[in-house]
Amino acid sequence: MSSTLLELTRAAHEDVERLERLIVKDLQNEPATNKDRLAQSHRVRHMIDQITSTTHKLVEIYEDKDSARKDEIAALGGQNATGTNVFSAFYDRLKETREYHRRHPSARVLDTTDEYEQWLEEEPQVEFSGEEASGRYLDMHELYNDYINSKFGKKIDYTAYLEVFSQPQLIPRKLKLTRQYKEYLSKMTEYLVYFLERTEPLQDLDRLFSKVTTEFEEHWASGKVDGCKDEAQENGYASDQNASLDLDYYRTVDELIELGPEKLKEALGALGLKTGGTVQQRAERLFLTKHTPLEKLDKKHFAKGAQRPGQNGAVAAQHQTDDLKQIALMEVKIEKLCEILSEKIMRTKENVEKKQAQNYEELDAEREDEEVPDIESDDEDQQIYNPLKLPMGWDGKPIPYWLYKLHGLGQEFKCEICGNYSYWGRRAYERHFKEFRHQYGMRRLGIPNTKNFNEITSIEEAQQLWERIKEKQGVNKWRPDLEEEYEDREGNIYNKKTYTDLQRQGLI
Secondary structure (H helix, E strand, C coil): CCCHHHHHHHHHHHHHHHHHHHHHHHHCCCCCCHHHHHHHHHHHHHHHHHHHHHHHHHHHHHHCCCCHHHHHHHHHCCCCCCCCCHHHHHHHHHHHHHHHHHHCHHHCCCCCHHHHHHHHHCCCCCCCCCCCCCCCCCCCHHHHHHHHCCCCCCCCCHHHHHHHCCCHHHCCHHHCCCHHHHHHHHHHHHHHHHHHHHHCCCCCHHHHHHHHHHHHHHHHHCCCCCCCCCHHHHHHHHHHHHHCCCHHHCCCHHHHHCCCHHHHHHHHHHCCECCCCCHHHHHHHHHHHHHCCHHHCCHHHECCCCCCCCCHHHHHHHHHHHHHHHHHHHHHHHHHHHHHCHHHHHHHHHHHHHHHCCCHHHHHHHHHHHHCCHHHHHHHHHHCCCCCCCCECCCCCECCHHHHHHCCCCCEEEECCCCCEEEECHHHHHHHHHCHHHHHHHHHHCCCCCHHHCCCCCHHHHHHHHHHHHHHHHHCCCCHHHHCEEECCCCCEEEHHHHHHHHHCCCC
């Protein structure tokens, strides 16, 4: 048994301590440009990954599942040596340690400060596409092509897609239960995570997704997630409940016959039973279900192609619910990622709109400006004379004062729903109602962002309007207990509630 295990443990602890000091030293230097800040973040991320990897190895050593560390420590004390000479055992271990360092010179305790200092001067190579412009913008063109060429997408331009791709709730649920949509969500999540890892390497995505998943599971269990209910339950099952009859109110087949052939047909169809035959046969077939569960009925009573309860129908419904849950979780993760990247999404949209308004010469000039180092561009920005503090144009210079007055950019509009965010100019104010920040604020309030809420920026006013809309919708809602009519043998008309009460009492 050699002393290599203890030497590896000592070297690992020294590496972790050196890397921690190096991270502190690197973070103490304030980067001059965004490019330097990104390089610093990647260096720190690389060192954190090395610390994590080394710490996992140390944990395995200290767990000592094979008792190798325990045996080595015991051997250093001479407990495993032949005889009782402790010093001879100590010098044997010393000889083995020196032999180990002779064969592994890199493991010696040397002053490696200079070698580690070189890491601070290295510039990590981070790959970005041309559209991403070193991480300033997102490149959603591939996902955009998938969207417009899919069944769940729409034929819209790239600028409009940048506004709606973060809003999966706009897509009908019946179009979400497809393999194409799941692949689209998976591809989008992969790209947003990859982009975030390159632009914000210090972001702890594992912890973020763990928190999102925990909150999602709680909301799903309580039914607060959109898409939680199965579409079949909302449409088919609800209609079946309305069409079925409560047989506890009927004591004989003759009472069922009085309902008429159409009512019996609807009740049988809701249960998946055959709907043909005379009125007598229909009533007898329906009366069987009063004392016999559906799963115990003979197959001859069921319609052709209908599934009996407890068979494949429940399994298929469970699979559909699992798919809905998986899709809803991916949508929640995408919404969280878009919330973090909201500023870059808005910047990407503005950049696309700006490029659409430029000609070839302007695009070429802008491309040349991007090739100039960031330090020089920062110096040029500091030398620009702008006493009126006018907004910057596409060329990096203040816009003309007449244009500033024409668009009313000196007029401030605040939106409480957007977190008291300020919008300068009437045009920006009107446009922000369709942008991600306002839509996200409305979604947090649980209010749909429809045209009814345009020009409303107060949370209290939006909630009051939403309550009035819900009350108005409730007035026009169909209430079967009060509005559905029933007729007895004598031709008297009652609503459903009165008719059932009189029937229970045996008065009709």
